[in-house]
Amino acid sequence: MFHRLLITTDFTDGLHRLVKFIPELAQAGLQQIVFLHCVPFEDDRNIPKIDEEKLAMAQAKLSPALEHCPENIEVQIELPTCSSSAGARAKAILAAVEKYQSELVMVGTSIHSLLNEKLFGSTTSELAPKTAVPLLILRPQLVSAYTEEEMALRCQHLLRYLLIPFDGSQSAQHVVDYVAAKAENRPPQSLDACMLCWVLEKSGRKEVSLLPKAKDCTESLQALQQRLEDLKLQVNIDVRQGNAIAEIQTVALDFDISAIVVSSKHFGRLWELSIPSFAGEMVRRSWHPILFVPPA
Incomplete structure (x- = not known):
């Protein structure tokens, strides 16, 4: 269905494991894959500063994606620096989507409640009302539990x-x-x-x-x-x-x-607290991957 995929990972969601499965993702029709990790600023006396150590660690974790790539697929690594807030991460992701003309964004989101999301923030709920491309939302617990053989099959049949x-x-x-x-x-x-x-x-x-x-x-x-x-x-x-x-x-x-494919103009909005969203509840409660399509 898609040719250009942006995979965003915070290294706790398991999505960085996909660096090993570029050939399998290519079998699903992908022609371009961008791995993105937002490197938080180092807090030096309340002055934002690039954390060179975390930047190097992120580069080392994602660089295997550049090795042994099939000729028919392009792989890129993006390591923007920003604050650790959900809004800042969402902004960096949207900038990368525009830069690479991505058609699909893959994100990891744990099961949680609407109240928890509003209190502590969620990158996925920040992205949903702002993105013009679909989100493929995966559960970190599942991605982390897959064996490499299972992960390879999942990538082939995404x-x-x-x-x-x-x-x-x-x-x-x-x-x-x-x-x-x-x-x-x-x-x-x-x-x-x-x-x-x-x-x-x-x-x-x-x-x-x-x-x-x-x-x-x-x-x-x-x-x-x-x-x-x-x-x-x-x-x-x-x-x-x-x-x-x-x-x-x-x-x-x-x-x-x-x-499971859903769409909603309410998911991620403040008024969702009073107007229930079926799509939002599926995103928060389903163990299955969710393909969220932006509303018309």
């Missing part, structure tokens, strides 16, 4: 099978449109299949049946299924009842999903 939660909303339709556009000119071995899942949540009187609505939802998904199948994708559909977050996580487990 976005092979996508789960699209659909509810008829503008955001959900935007995700389908985005995936369809990417599928038209996708590299070989990059995207094979999609799952469209509509979760109906009960509200009001329990005795009211959701069966009539489920039929309408199925018909809507079938139309989208045909559209995506015309792009030579394998497409499955599913309509179920229950809690949306829990059911989507169950589907991701049952169907061997590579990533």
